[in-house]
Structure formats: structure tokens, C-alpha cells
Ligand SMILES: CC(C)(COP(=O)(O)OP(=O)(O)OC[C@H]1O[C@@H](n2cnc3c(N)ncnc32)[C@H](O)[C@@H]1OP(=O)(O)O)[C@@H](O)C(=O)NCCC(=O)NCCS
């Protein structure tokens with residue numbers, strides 16, 4: 003292979019090595035910061051070598067910091083080797099999830115925009131090694147990321163040692179789609195100059211002191227293939243409620259005709275909502291979010307979106323083919339940024355994002371749980387949902403009204419864990435309907451959520467709960483002895499139904 | 501009285517009238533937006549006339565929107581007249597609190613920085629009348645606020661009718677201490693140009709279309725006198741823990757020697773913490789917060805602070821005397837801004853505030869309740885605590901470890917209401933000690949909070965709870981059937997002790 007097309011820095015030629023050799027730079031006890039955001043753009047060759055070594059040398063452990071979730075080859079391989087001590091700030095991997103719920107992995111669930119700057123502030127200790135996937139290393143030794151940016155700029159600037167995996171499977175045509183900007187830290191920070199989602203404010207490569215690059219590994223390994231479940235009828239119904247809500251807001255003069263930049267969370271409901279936008283009368287919208295999924299390409303193609311900004315391409319294999327085949331078109335329509343910028347509350351508040359995220363459950367008073375099943379079991383993490391929900395112009399949470407075939411109501415008296423407080427939840431939507439909670443008192447919110455969002459099967463019991471609570475004085479009609487009884491019942495009987 | 505010294509706009513001369521006449525502009529069903537933030541700078545003469553009229557004409561009701569809490573003459577008088585339908589976004593008045601807990605007043609508890617912009621976005625309906633206290637009306641008809649700014653700029657820009665109370669008791673020398681800036685709304689918003697807390701970015705008066713000013717009333721009524729309870733031993737102990745924490749952070753290189761701009765919440769604990777800073781080795785600090793209290797003047801006088809920015813002067817009568825007697829000194833050291841700026845997350849994140857707020861209770865996993873007693877009774881509201889806690893460089897919550905003479909543990913298994921989620925709470929401090937929760941897993945947080953913050957009387961029971969929770973799998977060792985049992989026990993027996 004001709005390395006010089008991808009590795010342009012003369013001074014680094016002798017750093018090209020094997021994954022196994024590179025992996026020896028990572029020793030037990032270290033903190034590793036890697037590229038990757040949703041299972042794309044994460045390193046694969048060195049983690050495989052590292053996991054193999056850790057499988058043999060028992061008792062080894064590292065702290066693994068990433069952008070967000072990463073693929074099986076990194077999270078899965080290291081977790082299976084029992085080699086992850088601490089994990090931050092987000093994950094979706096089956097093995098990691100299992101292990102953190104067994105408390106074998108110390109997991110910290112952190113707002114993504116916080117994590118990036120707090121690593122720089124030194125809150126999470128020293129990052130010993132940055133391990134990042136790259137398209138190329140430039141003449142100056144700077145690093146061009148691949149299909150995600152995530153927290154790579156922070157790890158690269160903080161680590162003493164940088165290991166680069168150049169992935170030749172990812173086309174060089176991606177170069178130029180990244181916009182890398184790292185704010186200074188207080189008290190020296192300046193306004194982040196991004197005013198329109200389309201603005202380019204940084205460089206196309208991640209600046210790096212080339213002397214820190216100790217190993218360069220060439221690979222052509224693929225990311226985990228991503229597949230999407232087709233939108234079910236409930237999710238489509240949620241999308242329809244949302245679109246008619248947007249239409250009403252435009253009519254009332256509370257949103258401009260081209261809306262405001264949309265953000266969309268992860269998961270099947272979020273997918274369906276984006277898909278639903280295709281059938282809406284809206285055109286020429288802007289998307290300012292984390293993840294560019296297949297349906298974002300659809301929306302760009304059919305004119306619903308005119309521009310999309312994110313921190314990763316989370317595409318199916320078909321989606322990637324489509325992207326790569328039409329790079330010249332998409333190059334002007336898509337930008338990938340560090341998650342410190344894609345999720346930055348300064349920017350989100352300035353541009354006025356419409357934040358659409360998914361709840362596991364919501365309570366009648368408007369609090370949302372997005373992370374914990376029955377208050378205990380971690381699903382994924384808060385990710386960027388808090389960055390967008392708190393700072394956005396509008397914050398919307400969607401969920402099907404029931405889970406587990408109806409044994410669970412997603413609308414409960416009190417959520418079993420709070421990720422988004424009543425102050426940050428303006429709208430709740432289920433397939434049943436939409437509750438606009440702005441300016442309402444707690445009992446008005448409760449009535450609206452019960453009558454608009456709860457499944458009819460659960461409405462009588464929720465009305466009873468509210469009525470009982472309303473018999474006692476107090477702003478929020480919550481009953482300490484019953485608030486969590488629905489979860490308790492589910493744990494005891496397998497259903498929330500009485 | 502010579503009106504022309506305070507009312508300089510020729511065209512408005514004929515608008516000078518009595519409070520009773522001005523009050524007739526406010527009719528039942530209207531939404532009234534007033535000046536006032538903490539009981540200072542709120543209108544007093546027109547509300548008195550209005551309350552008197554509403555006492556006579558039964559069945560009248562208005563919606564009352566303010567900056568934050570206001571005095572008895574406004575909140576108290578209207579609530580006693582039964583004339584408040586909706587109330588936003590914060591209150592501390594005894595009658596209002598009683599009525600909203602009886603659900604006679606529909607109260608919406610809203611992040612202060614959200615409220616200001618969301619009024620402009622139209623989320624809370626039309627503001628019919630803005631009623632604001634002023635030092636003077638300028639030649640152009642612009643309005644110079646008095647001892648607080650709060651949400652006045654928003655109400656004045658939004659309302660069709662503006663009523664001004666010129667309070668001649670407040671000295672004209674206050675003029676020039678205000679810095680009025682109102683951001684544009686998305687998609688047209690630009691970066692807010694405040695980079696250093698000392699920066700002046702706006703005007704000294706609130707711009708107003710003079711044709712909207714329909715009535716001008718002269719008064720010399722005083723604000724409610726504010727008194728401060730002297731710091732008790734617990735609060736002083738909390739202050740000492742915090743100061744030694746700051747010293748450690750400086751030593752570790754995670755804070756600069758002059759720290760970063762401090763924010764301090766309301767209440768007796770917050771007061772003590774500020775007071776405690778006087779005995780600290782820190783000098784030349786900057787204060788960027790909501791409220792300038794007596795002890796902020798002390799800190800400016802003794803060189804601990806070099807500059808203070810807020811949205812209101814919340815001073816005792818003595819404090820005001822001191823301020824007014826030394827205006828030339830303080831003029832260069834203090835600035836009052838709209839709460840949309842004092843509490844703006846864009847700015848708070850940029851300058852890197854150290855957010856110090858008070859909890860009613862905190863749970864072992866790091867969630868904080870700042871608003872609800874026993875999950876039901878509203879105390880005050882979230883105020884600006886969420887603006888600072890989420891966007892700050894560091895967010896700290898303080899509380900004495902027990903309340904009600906030890907019958908209540910402020911450290912509980914699960915808080916009865918969540919205002920600040922585990923993601924937003926980096927440090928918890930009580931008189932017992934300080935728990936630094938950064939980067940910890942839930943069970944590590946629980947151990948740290950129990951051993952450092954809980955009162956020794958409650959530690960064994962908390963350890964038992966955690967141990968029982970740790971017997972079951974799950975990231976967060978919460979037990980649905982016991983999580984709120986401490987609150988339940990208090991309600992049933994009058995103590996949380998078993
Ligand atoms: C909340 C979240 C888990 C939902 O994801 P999703 O794919 O739309 O959710 P699903 O409906 O498929 O549910 C996922 C699982 O939770 C279960 N579930 C859903 N609601 C539940 C409830 N109320 N109680 C118990 N289990 C529930 C489902 O049954 C499903 O279980 P399974 O995996 O065993 O089949 C996901 O959006 C998330 O992690 N969000 C937080 C992070 C985030 O918002 N990131 C974006 C920021 S930009």
C-alpha cells in the first residue's frame with residue numbers, strides 16, 4: 003500500500019507500525035480517550051489487539067472515555083476482556099450495559115457538552131492516550147477525522163500520547179466536511195462565532211503536535227453495520243402529532259415558517275419522527291443535531307432539509323454508499339463538528355433549536371426519565387438530550403404510551419429516575435396525542451398529560467391518583483406513599499395494571 | 501414637587517396621574533408584567549390601588565408575571581385580594597405561597613433565564629400591561645430602572661400599555677449602574693458580546709416607545725425592608741468546607757488563583773457562604789450572580805471582590821444607606837443587568853461561573869430538590885439555580901445535613917422532587933463535609949455523600965439502604981418500594997428516624 007496518500011507528514015513516517023505494537027503503548031491503569039460517536043468513526047484495530055492482550059494478561063484495566071457510544075470492536079471487546087474500569091460519558095453496547103448494571107464497570111453518565119470541556123478542565127483526571135481513527139494525517143501532522151468527530155479534539159489536545167488508526171476504507175472525499183473548533187477555557191473563552199448552522203468556524207483537520215503521535219496504524223476495518231427498524235404505527239402517529247403541533251405554532255406566530263433548527267435524539271421513535279417530516283409541508287429546514295442518519299439524507303434529497311450539522315454519520319451500509327456516491331452534493335449540505343460544538347448550549351440557545359428527544363417514561367407532572375428502567379437499570383445514558391432540552395427554544399419528549407405489550411405505562415405518577423425536570427419539558431407526545439405544558443400549574447400539567455398522552459387503559463388509574471393527590475394541600479399533588487407504587491407493582495407482578 | 505427632574509420627556513407630561521387612575525388601565529383578565537426582583541424595585545403605589553379596587557369588585561383576577569419575588573405591597577396585596585390567577589416565574593411571599601399550595605393560584609416554576617425569552621417568544625400569552633418602577637424617564641421616553649432590573653426590558657418591549665412608577669425615594673445617583681441589553685430572537689440572535697463580567701454591553705435606560713406609556717405615577721414608597729439572619733455555626737462550617745475545597749482546586753490546577761466568577765444563591769446558607777469568603781485568603785474575585793446583598797458590599801470593601809454583577813440590590817436599609825453614601829466608589833464596581841443577561845447560560849458557560857446554590861434536600865445519588873417540601877409543598881421555586889448549575893464551570897449545592905431539629909435528614913435515599921439531576925450536581929456540601937461527585941459511579945457517589953455529608957445520626961440507616969440496594973443488580977441501587985419511605989415516615993410519625 004502506498005502510505006503517502008494518507009500519511010503526509012514526513013517526520014512521522016517511522017511511526018507507522020502494527021496494531022499490536024501500537025497497543026503496547028496502552029498499559030493497565032491508563033485512561034484512554036478514543037474517537038467514535040454512535041458506532042462509527044471509532045478505532046478498531048488497536049482495540050482488538052489490546053483486548054487480545056488483556057484477555058491473556060489477566061487483571062488489566064483501563065478507563066475508557068469516548069465521544070459517545072462506540073462499536074463492538076471497542077466497547078464490546080474490552081468489556082468482554084473485563085478490562086474496563088471506568089467508562090464515560092455514554093454507551094449503548096450490550097456487554098458494557100450488562101457490566102455496568104452488574105457494577106463491574108464504573109459508569110458516569112454525563113451531558114455530552116459537559117464532558118468535552120470537563121476533560122479539558124481536568125475533572126476526570128489525565129487522559130494518557132488518545133486513540134483516534136483518521137482519514138489522513140496532514141503535512142503538519144494534523145489529524146483528519148473519519149465519519150465522526152465526537153470528543154477527539156479534546157483527547158488529542160490533552161493526551162501525551164496519540165495513536166492514529168488510518169482507515170483506508172473511508173474515502174478521502176470526506177475530507178473538508180469537518181469543522182474543528184475548540185473553545186478556550188474560562189476565563190479566556192470568547193463567544194463561539196457560530197451564528198448560523200451553516201457557518202464554518204474552524205479547520206478541516208484536528209490540530210495536533212506531531213511529536214505526540216507515537217504510533218500510526220493502517221487498517222481497513224469496517225464500523226459495525228447499523229440497521230434501522232422500520233417506523234411502526236405508534237411512531238408514525240407521534241410524528242403526525244408533532245407536525246400538526248409545528249403547524250399550529252407557525253400559525254400562532256411562535257415559530258417561523260421554516261421552523262428553527264431541528265435536533266432529533268436517538269432511537270426508533272426519533273427515527274420515525276424524522277421520517278415523518280418527509281410527509282410534512284415543511285421545506286428548506288435546517289438540522290442541527292448530533293447524528294446524521296439515513297433519513298437525514300432522504301430529507302436533504304427531497305428538499306425538506308437544506309442543511310444538516312452533526313457530529314457523526316450514523317448511516318447504514320446503504321446510507322454510506324449513497325453518501326460516498328454523492329459527495330459533491332452533500333459536501334455543501336452537511337458539516338461534522340466536535341460534540342462540544344454540536345451540543346453546545348451557547349449555540350443551541352442562540353440558534354433556538356427545537357429539541358426532540360425520547361423518554362423511557364414521563365410523569366404526569368412533566369418530569370422525564372430517559373436513562374433508567376425501573377429506576378435502577380441503566381439503558382444508555384443522557385447523552386446530549388440535556389444539552390438540547392435545557393438550551394433549546396422548545397423541548398419535546400416523545401414516547402409510545404405503553405411498553406412491554408401494555409404491561410408498562412410510559413406515563414406514570416412519578417418517574418423512577420429524573421433526567422429532565424418539569425422545567426425542561428415543554429411538550430410530551432405519545433401516539434395518543436400531545437400535551438403542551440408551557441405555563442401550566444402542576445395539576446393542569448397532570449390533567450393534560452393524562453388526557454392527551456396516557457394510554458386509555460391507564461387513564462382511569464392515573465385520574466384516581468391525581469384525584470387522591472388533590473385531596474391534600476400542596477402545589478404538586480404527589481403522594482409519597484404511592485408515587486412509585488406502579489413500578490413496585492410491575493416488579494412484583496410483571497405488570498403495572500392493578 | 502418638581503417633576504421635570506425625573507420625568508424629562510416633554511411629550512409625556514400629561515400622562516402624570518394618580519395611582520388610582522393608573523390602576524384603572526389594569527382590568528380583570530389581563531396579564532400584568534412588573535418590575536421587581538427579590539423584594540426590591542417592584543411597583544408599589546399602583547398595586548396598592550389595584551388591590552384596593554379588586555377587594556371591592558369581587559371576582560377580579562389577573563395573571564402576575566414578575567422578574568422574581570416581589571414585596572408584600574404587590575404579591576401580598578394582590579394575593580390577599582384573591583386577585584392572582586396565574587403567577588410566574590418565582591415567588592417568596594407568604595400569602596402567595598399559601599395560596600399556590602392550596603391551588604388557588606396557578607403557579608408555574610420556570611428557569612429565570614428561560615422565562616425572559618419565552619415571554620418574548622409568546623409562550624405565556626400576551627403581556628397586556630407592563631408596570632415598572634423607575635428612577636426617571638429620559639428625554640426620549642426611555643425608562644431608567646431603580647434597584648432591580650429583572651424582566652422589565654421584556655415586559656416593556658412586549659406590552660401594549662406601560663405604566664411607570666417614578667420612585668423619588670431612590671436616588672438619581674443610581675443612574676448609570678444599569679446595563680440594559682436584550683438579545684434578538686432566533687433565527688436572528690447574535691452572540692451576546694459580554695466576555696468579561698465587567699463589560700458594558702448595553703444602555704443605561706430601558707428603550708421604550710413613549711407612546712406606549714399611558715400613565716406615570718410619582719411615589720416615594722419604600723421597598724419591604726430586608727433583614728438577614730446572622731450565619732449560624734452550621735452555615736459557617738459549610739463555608740469553611742467550601743473554601744478549603746476551592747484551595748485544593750487551585751492547588752490541583754483546576755481553578756485559577758482568582759477562582760472564576762462566583763454565583764451565590766438565596767437563603768441563609770448562601771449568605772453565610774458569601775460571608776465566609778471574607779475570612780478566606782482569596783482576593784480580587786469577581787461576582788457574577790443575581791442578587792447584590794449586604795455582604796457583597798463587605799466583600800467589595802475588603803478587597804475580596806473587585807467587581808460584582810447582578811440583577812438586583814437586595815440590601816437591608818443599612819446596606820442601602822451604605823450604597824447611596826458611597827455611590828462614586830461602587831459605581832465602578834457594580835453593574836445591574838436584565839435577568840436574561842445575569843442568568844444567561846451562554847454567558848455563564850463562557851465565563852465559567854462557580855455556581856453555589858442551596859438544596860432543601862439531596863439524595864445519596866446526587867439529585868437535588870430545591871423547591872418542594874415532602875414532594876408536595878412549594879417553597880419558593882427554582883429561580884436561577886438551574887441556569888447557573890447546568891451552565892457553570894462547577895456546580896455546588898449546600899444544605900445543613902438536617903432540618904427541623906434533626907427530625908428530617910437533608911440527605912435521603914431519593915429526593916421527593918428533582919430540580920437538579922445527578923448530571924448537574926458536581927459537589928454537595930453540608931456542615932459535616934463535602935462530597936466531590938465528579939466522575940463517580942452512582943454507588944461511589946452514594947458512599948461519598950453518606951460518609952461526607954449525612955449527619956452521623958442518619959448514616960447507619962443510609963448505609964443500610966445502600967447495602968440493600970446493592971444486593972440487587974442495577975446501575976443505581978435505588979429500591980422502588982423504599983425510596984420514598986423516609987418522607988412517608990416523616991409524614992406519618994413527624995420524624996424520619998426509624
Ligand atoms: C430513551 C431511549 C432508550 C429510547 O430508545 P428507543 O430505541 O426509541 O426505545 P424503545 O422503544 O426501542 O425502547 C428501548 C427498550 O426500553 C424498553 N422500555 C421502553 N419504555 C420503557 C418503560 N417505560 N419501562 C421499561 N422499559 C421500557 C423497551 O421495551 C425496549 O426494551 P428492549 O430493548 O428490551 O426491547 C433512547 O432514546 C435513549 O437512550 N435516550 C437517551 C439519550 C438521548 O436522548 N440521546 C440523544 C441526544 S441528542
Ligand SMILES: CC(C)(COP(=O)(O)OP(=O)(O)OC[C@H]1O[C@@H](n2cnc3c(N)ncnc32)[C@H](O)[C@@H]1OP(=O)(O)O)[C@@H](O)C(=O)NCCC(=O)NCCS
Nearest residue numbers: 765766767768769858859860861870880882883884885903
Ligand atoms: C432551598 C431554599 C428554600 C433554602 O433557603 P434557606 O433560607 O437557606 O433555607 P432554610 O434552611 O432557612 O430553610 C427554609 C425552610 O425549609 C425547611 N427545610 C429545610 N430543609 C428541609 C427539608 N429537607 N425538609 C423539610 N423542610 C426543610 C426549613 O426548616 C425552613 O422551614 P421554615 O421556613 O418553616 O423555618 C432556598 O435557597 C431556595 O428557595 N432555593 C431555590 C431558588 C434558588 O436557588 N435561587 C437562587 C438562584 S440564583
